[in-house]
Amino acid sequence: MQTPWEYRYAHRMQKMGSSVIRELLKFTEQPDIISFAGGLPGPDVFPLKEFQAACNTVIEQQGAQALQYSTTEGYRPLREMISRHATRYMHVDVSPDNILITSGSQQALDFAGRLFINRGDYIVVESPSYLGALQAWNAYGAQYIAVRTDEFGMIVDELEAALRIGPKFIYVLPNFQNPSGVTLSLERRIKLIELADKYGVPIIEDDPYGQLRYEGEHIPSLVSLDSQFRGKNGGCYSGNVIYLSTFSKLLAPGLRLAWVIAPEQVIRKLVMTKQAADLHTASFNQYVAYEVGKGGFLDEHVKVIRSVYKERRDVMLEMMDEMFPPEVHWTRPQGGMFLWGVLPERMDAAEVLKVAIERKVAFVPGAAFHACGGGANTMRINFSYPTTEAIREGVTRLGLTLKEFLHEKISQN
Ligand SMILES: Cc1ncc(COP(=O)(O)O)c(C=O)c1O
DSSP states (O other): OOGGGGGOOGGGGGGGGOOOOHHHHGGGGGTSSSESSSSSOOGGGSHHHHHHHHHHHHHHHHHHHSSSSSOOOOOOHHHHHHHHHHHHHHHOOOOOOGGEEEEEEEHHHHHHHHHHHTTTTTEEEEEEEEEEHHHHTTTTTTTTEEEEETTTOOOOGHHHHHTTTOSSSEOOOOOOOOOOOOOOOOHHHHHHHHHHHTTOOOOEEOOOSTTBBOOSOOOOOHHHHHHHHOOOOOOOOOSEEEEESSSSTTTTTGGOOEEEEEHHHHHHHHHHHHHHHSSSSSSHHHHHHHHHHTSSSSHHHHHHHHHHHHHHHHHHHHHHHSSSTTTTEEEEOOOOSEEEEOOOTTTTHHHHHHHHHTTTOOHHHHHHOOOSSOOOTTEEESSSSSSSHHHHHHHHHHHHHHHHHTTTTSSSO
């Protein structure tokens, strides 16, 4: 029955209903479930000691400023630190005026929607793509052109046809993609930059996982390749890419602290958007993150994260090789937090999840990551959150469930 409230919600809420999957995933919060479902960092890598010391220092030395309202752009020393990092390690000329601090990258995705999307506008996304972005842009009435991916990321040869439709922007996750774990090859990155330039379509590069590489060579980001493509511009980036990254996976997601690198004129528009949304990102969190990071701690800390997650990934792959039936295939990501399973076409991962939950193990069925439908036989599996013991036990349970499904011991309707 419709309540009076149903008539009051704005049209944009129509596409934001609860899904069966979301309801199922609530079960994954039960303490006895082994969850490969969330996108959570391992809580054991949070640098608690450093945070405690930094909080004390901030309160003692800058308490009043840190607890005061602040500028919308973000705490200047933090933006300077990010700009130094971008210039030194990413080889892109970035000034602090190219940087906006946001309350998580999720907020930046929402702002991209507010800034660019009119109802009915097309956005090019990878298939599959990050669910949080699709959710943010659904609210603005986006339509999607989904470009297929393989083990080298977006199949850029199929992009040109998509660009002829006239999309507002291209959304790409080049490193250890959420959900699939794949990485866009250098050759495809270059082609992507060239095509985007040819058709005058901006790129949003979402890169929360770029630093979490466990093997293989680092591949330059799209923002740095785009900046090379355009040549020097006096220490200030003014190209075609909006780059997003976050402290969620390097420090802690509870900080809600991320950054956007974009041409100054785009930053100015984003600043207006942010003023209307929340005035500024929490000052205290920005001061604390700067205090934690300023002496080069992040470079050391990221090595710890890499070694913990690498071990978890290795154990997961080893266990999947042993326990999963040969009809199931999966990616072998060189970094990040996820891998991606593909079941035989006739199988529905959402049905598998129902039984898996009874066996106290969970993952996310992949259909929701496909902006234009399909993918019912796919699944996202997280390896950063569970311990290696939980991974061994969880993959064993999941492997048995999959085998039973495949051998039709569980009826499939
Ligand atoms: C690809 C991608 N973009 C954005 C986000 C949101 O990150 P944040 O915690 O900075 O809001 C995530 C979080 O998992 C993500 O995987």
